[in-house]
Amino acid sequence: MSNKIKIATTSLAGCFGCHMSFLDIDERITALAEVVEFDRSPLTDIEHCGPCDIGLIEGGVCNSENVHVLREFRKNCKVLVAVGACAINGGLPALRNFVSVEACLLEAYRDGIGVDNPQIPNDPELPLLLDKVHPIHEIVKVDYFMPGCPPSADVFWTFLSALIEGREPSLPYELVHYD
Amino acid sequence: MKTFVDKVLEQAEFQPARLLEILRAVQAEFRHIPESAIALIAAGLQIPRTQIIAVAEFYSFLHLTPQGRYDLLISDSITDRMLGNQQVLDALAARLQVEVGGVRGDGLVSLNRTSCTGMCDQGPAGLVNGYPLPRLIPAKIAAVAELIEKQVPLADWPAEMFQVDEPIYRADLLLKQPFSNGEALQTAFARGLAETLAEVDLSHLRGRGGAGFKTALKWRTCSQQTATPRYVICNADEGEPGTFKDRMLLDLYADQVFEGMTVCAAIIGSSHGLVYLRAEYLFLRDKLLAVLQARREQGLLGKAILGREGFDFDIEIRMGAGAYICGEASAQIESLEGKPGIPRTKPPNSVVCGYQRKPTVVDNVETFFAATHIAIQGGQWFADIGTPQSTGTKLLSISGDCRRPGIYEYPFGTTVRQILQDCGADEVMGVQVGGPSGTFISNRELDRVVAFEDLSTAGSFMVFNRTRNLFAIAQNFIDFFAHESCGFCTPCRVGTALLRNQLAKIADGHGAAEDLEQLSALCEVVKNNSHCGLGESAANPILTTLLSYPELYLQQLKAKEFAPGFDLDATLAAARRLAQRDDAAAHLNQVEN
Numbered sequence: 001m002s003n004k005i006k007i008a009t010t011s012l013a014g015c016f017g018c019h020m021s022f023l024d025i026d027e028r029i030t031a032l033a034e035v036v037e038f039d040r041s042p043l044t045d046i047e048h049c050g051p052c053d054i055g056l057i058e059g060g061v062c063n064s065e066n067v068h069v070l071r072e073f074r075k076n077c078k079v080l081v082a083v084g085a086c087a088i089n090g091g092l093p094a095l096r097n098f099v100s101v102e103a104c105l106l107e108a109y110r111d112g113i114g115v116d117n118p119q120i121p122n123d124p125e126l127p128l129l130l131d132k133v134h135p136i137h138e139i140v141k142v143d144y145f146m147p148g149c150p151p152s153a154d155v156f157w158t159f160l161s162a163l164i165e166g167r168e169p170s171l172p173y174e175l176v177h178y179d
Numbered sequence: 180m181k182t183f184v185d186k187v188l189e190q191a192e193f194q195p196a197r198l199l200e201i202l203r204a205v206q207a208e209f210r211h212i213p214e215s216a217i218a219l220i221a222a223g224l225q226i227p228r229t230q231i232i233a234v235a236e237f238y239s240f241l242h243l244t245p246q247g248r249y250d251l252l253i254s255d256s257i258t259d260r261m262l263g264n265q266q267v268l269d270a271l272a273a274r275l276q277v278e279v280g281g282v283r284g285d286g287l288v289s290l291n292r293t294s295c296t297g298m299c300d301q302g303p304a305g306l307v308n309g310y311p312l313p314r315l316i317p318a319k320i321a322a323v324a325e326l327i328e329k330q331v332p333l334a335d336w337p338a339e340m341f342q343v344d345e346p347i348y349r350a351d352l353l354l355k356q357p358f359s360n361g362e363a364l365q366t367a368f369a370r371g372l373a374e375t376l377a378e379v380d381l382s383h384l385r386g387r388g389g390a391g392f393k394t395a396l397k398w399r400t401c402s403q404q405t406a407t408p409r410y411v412i413c414n415a416d417e418g419e420p421g422t423f424k425d426r427m428l429l430d431l432y433a434d435q436v437f438e439g440m441t442v443c444a445a446i447i448g449s450s451h452g453l454v455y456l457r458a459e460y461l462f463l464r465d466k467l468l469a470v471l472q473a474r475r476e477q478g479l480l481g482k483a484i485l486g487r488e489g490f491d492f493d494i495e496i497r498m499g500a501g502a503y504i505c506g507e508a509s510a511q512i513e514s515l516e517g518k519p520g521i522p523r524t525k526p527p528n529s530v531v532c533g534y535q536r537k538p539t540v541v542d543n544v545e546t547f548f549a550a551t552h553i554a555i556q557g558g559q560w561f562a563d564i565g566t567p568q569s570t571g572t573k574l575l576s577i578s579g580d581c582r583r584p585g586i587y588e589y590p591f592g593t594t595v596r597q598i599l600q601d602c603g604a605d606e607v608m609g610v611q612v613g614g615p616s617g618t619f620i621s622n623r624e625l626d627r628v629v630a631f632e633d634l635s636t637a638g639s640f641m642v643f644n645r646t647r648n649l650f651a652i653a654q655n656f657i658d659f660f661a662h663e664s665c666g667f668c669t670p671c672r673v674g675t676a677l678l679r680n681q682l683a684k685i686a687d688g689h690g691a692a693e694d695l696e697q698l699s700a701l702c703e704v705v706k707n708n709s710h711c712g713l714g715e716s717a718a719n720p721i722l723t724t725l726l727s728y729p730e731l732y733l734q735q736l737k738a739k740e741f742a743p744g745f746d747l748d749a750t751l752a753a754a755r756r757l758a759q760r761d762d763a764a765a766h767l768n769q770v771e772n
Contacts, residue, residue, distance in 0.1 A: 064751060064764070064765075064767055067747070067767055071771045074771075075771065100753070101754055102753050102757060105754070105757050106757075120757045120758050120759075121758065122758035122759055124760065124762050124764055124765075126758075127764075128751045128755060128758060128760070128765055129751075129753075129754045130750040130751060130754075131750045131751075131752070131753050131754070132750065138743055138744060138745075139743050139747075140741060141693055141740060141741040
């Protein structure tokens, strides 16, 4: 067994933009790979998360599956991090919070222009929508919040470097101002 | 429309500063600010229409969509709640067939909640088209509903429906002092203005609006500015829930308040005074205008006051439009200039750069009232009473669980225990001193005293007995701040909403230990990062109840480390219904098994 730090990542109601930004650390990823290994993540295709040191969550919680995945991460990760605007505040998907979930479903599957064979999907395999999109800290305890839409590669690098080296992460102003 | 707006603009002398007055007139006529009026006002005053919309959206009593021809607002102060304001709302909603927060289909009536109307001693209270309806007992509610259904004009309603009482249970130094009009001015002129300022200094009078700034220092600094003209503003925007002592002063002692303003004007060299009267006190406006007119006739206002050539001073009354933040001096000045009441960045302070960017003294009603008597009696007379840091007396507006709610004048340094005994309060659980922005104390702290150095208050003193729920009190206050935040700075605008949600999570029984820590951390963020005093004190209801009754918070917490603050499974209900599913996967447990 390796002594590498284990990281798991996932995207809930997100766009994978935060994951893409993470990959923008470019060649630094080889240095990272020296000290960490990835558990469940879009990068590994591992389906379920095992015990990990760090869990990175992109996206908010919009359906029941998101709740289950988030809980799996919380259970297995020593440190859970909300990554990006959607995980922290609900972000773009949460714009539907101004419309009832009923109106959303009817527009998309029954009444909208160009809908063929109108019906609300009801396969038990499909997760049900929550009536509102929630930031992840409203469902589980979250240890850290990594701001940005997406957080820049330097934010990922600075934040993870600190955690890996056992320091308290802190993001300088230059990395978290957006004007 | 055009004829009406033109007339209103003319009455306001086409002054953009008087925009609030113009919009109030339009609102009263059309029950909202119609788009066509906005265009006419913008053209008439030569200001952008966006400024008019910003103002209309900022103030609670102005609307861009029509309200009912009878607009009912019920006070939602905690003491009105304790006196059953919900039953009042329910009864009115049922009798008049209107939703709370809505307008009836035929446009006859609208019904809503509003922040404290300053009648906590005679609640549950409300307003109809801006005029007070104290003591809304069931018989009165029925009568109000009937008058509205019969469309009886407000002017023909029985006068006693609007009767606001001024119960004074304890008069001390100031309220007992005899006074004849002009006395303070004559004494001040005889003594000399510099000497009179020295007497105010000697009295150690501090601002009665809550901040406690030394009055003489403010007046002196203003008088030393080179810029002219200078202004005197009387802050009668008594919006702190539970406060109604300025209502009483303006109702019964207006001459003494105006005379204090005039003495101040003489000292700082001002010819223009303004009273910013909160919208909820509209019923006092005509009375005050009559007092001002009488004073003009007595030679106490206008040109060459008391025959002194060169001393011209007059006072105008300007109405607010329902915004607590306008009690803050710089926000009030913005409002007086016809803008949304957003506090200015300081320095410069208003004493240097105030109304119309000119030197301005803004003082509380009670401060001017006290200054009048100090000008007559001298500083030592006042300084002999109270404590060294808080001289003189303080008017308290006492409400809540006591047998004699009303006005009490006490020397500073009086214990809460003494006050509770006098107002007839038993089985006390706690007292909110200074309103929501002040301090909550438990019944273990009744020997604390009312004074700037201990329990500072602008006059609000609310009593709660043992049957009351601490969280209901704190939540009412936090909701108040979330509603009244002007929205300018993020720590206050967002922070007060987060405080409201986080406190609700604990109060509703969803909270865990983690949540209490989060709540405390959030309080510090809002308190330490906000732009003005509203945000700085918005967390006080939580911080001070947490300090006085930590055990009540701890009892409320779940044993788990964390739980969602809402019913998770219930959030799937709509989707379940539409998908016609009820299988195991269509449900969620509140916490993980």
